[in-house]
Amino acid sequence: MAKGYVEPEYQRDTRYIPDRITRDARDGWPVEAGRYRLVAARACPWASRAIIVRRLLGLEDAISQGLCGPTHDPRSWTFDLDPGGVDPVLGIERLQQAYFARFPDYPKGITVPAIVDVPSGGVVTNDFPWITIDFELEWTQFHREGAPQLYPEHLRAQIDEVNSWVYTEVNNGVYRCGFAGKQASYDAAYDRLFAALDRLEERLATRRYLVGDQLTEADVRLFTTLVRFDPVYHGHFKCNRNTLDEMPVLWAYARDLFQTPGFGDTVDFSQIKTHYYVVHRDINPTGIVPKGPDLSGWLEPHGREELGGRPFGDGAPPGPVRPGEEVPPIG
Missing domain, CATH: 3.40.30.10 (Glutaredoxin)
Known part of the structure; x- marks a missing residue:
């Protein structure tokens, strides 16, 4: 290997179909219930x-x-x-x-x-x-009556800023570790990921949510990575400096969200583990899906209410999960 050579890091292809469904139908797709x-x-x-x-x-x-x-x-x-x-x-x-x-x-x-x-x-x-x-x-x-404002105009710039670095360093950071092809690439990705998680640990120590005093789009985007961390990313992607439940602030924050209607009641841990361990045969050639970890901790009290905040702002939580959309309970 030439002196000074740096192994290229994992790059996600983000060239998606850009059409949007909008009220003015500017891309040819109008907002229309049932369509x-x-x-x-x-x-x-x-x-x-x-x-x-x-x-x-x-x-x-x-x-x-x-x-x-x-x-x-x-x-x-x-x-x-x-x-x-x-x-x-x-x-x-x-x-x-x-x-x-x-x-x-x-x-x-x-x-x-x-x-x-x-x-x-x-x-x-x-x-x-x-x-x-x-x-x-x-x-x-x-929107239902009482629906939260997940992307309120007065917080939009802050949400965009948080989303940008959380995507780069955390959401995609775990994949950068998992799909690293060389030791140097993995080591750099590992250090970068845990620096970001430490930053989040510090940020969330004094605030209940990432931006403002209620749930926003930023919390949704971080949650979907955190909920997969111990079942998948820690072992399968070698993000193993520590487990999520060894980071007290992030672990409490993740449990707070999991126990909020609309979050944990959409999570199927069995499907999550099956996907990663079965599909990624380049990482897990046997396709064996691990039995652990113990998931009961997700239901333990989190104590985050002491930080204040109102999950749904002036709104209210969603009602029961629709028939046919339920997920298996933990345990």
């Missing part, structure tokens, strides 16, 4: 954001939800959780079919979350950062 289907997977952290936000805002009646199973092959995510392996609304076995319905020669990966136009059967967008923001800003006429 679109959110296709997601509980295993995927990027898709889990959309699942959480849909529930927090009460968009279940406006946007239907289809769930893929926890594993996929090189071609596509599949609807193996549904009877006959067919999505009951779209009538397809693979999400790939919705991509090809609009782009017959679609050359990139078939990713979740994706919004599909039900009448045409074609994918509209898979641009996951904008999917949740548009749920928050463009679909307001269909």
Whole structure:
């Protein structure tokens, strides 16, 4: 290896289908209740954001939800959780079919979350950062009574700033560790990740939420990584300086969110573990899924109420999970 050579780090391809569903239909896709289907997977952290936000805002009646199973092959995510392996609304076995319905020669990966136009059967967008923001800003006429403002205008600049470095250093940071191809790349990624987690530990020591005094888009985006940390990232991705439950502030913060309606009641730990340990055969060639860790701690008191804050601001928590959208209880 040449002196001074630095192994390139893992790079996520972020060139998604950029179309957006908006009230003014500027991309040709108007906000319209019943027209679109959110296709997601509980295993995927990027898709889990959309699942959480849909529930927090009460968009279940406006946007239907289809769930893929926890594993996929090189071609596509599949609807193996549904009877006959067919999505009951779209009538397809693979999400790939919705991509090809609009782009017959679609050359990139078939990713979740994706919004599909039900009448045409074609994918509209898979641009996951904008999917949740548009749920928050463009679909307001269909929000439930008491829905929180997850992206309020007066906090938007702060939320964007936090989201930017949390994405780079934490959400994608765990993948940078897990898919490092050389020791030097892994070592650098490891140090970078835990520096960011230490920064979050300090930030959240005196505030209940990342931005402001209530839940925002920033908390949703961090949660989906934290909830996967001990079951997957600590071992599978070698992010093992310590477990999440050994970082007292972040562990309490994560439990606070998990116990808030709309967060933990969307999490399926079994699907999460199955996805990573079975699909990533380059990292885990045997495909063995570990039995641990013990998950009971997620239900222990967190004590974060002492920091104040109101989870839903002037609003209220969502109601019970819709029939058919439940997840298995811990234990």
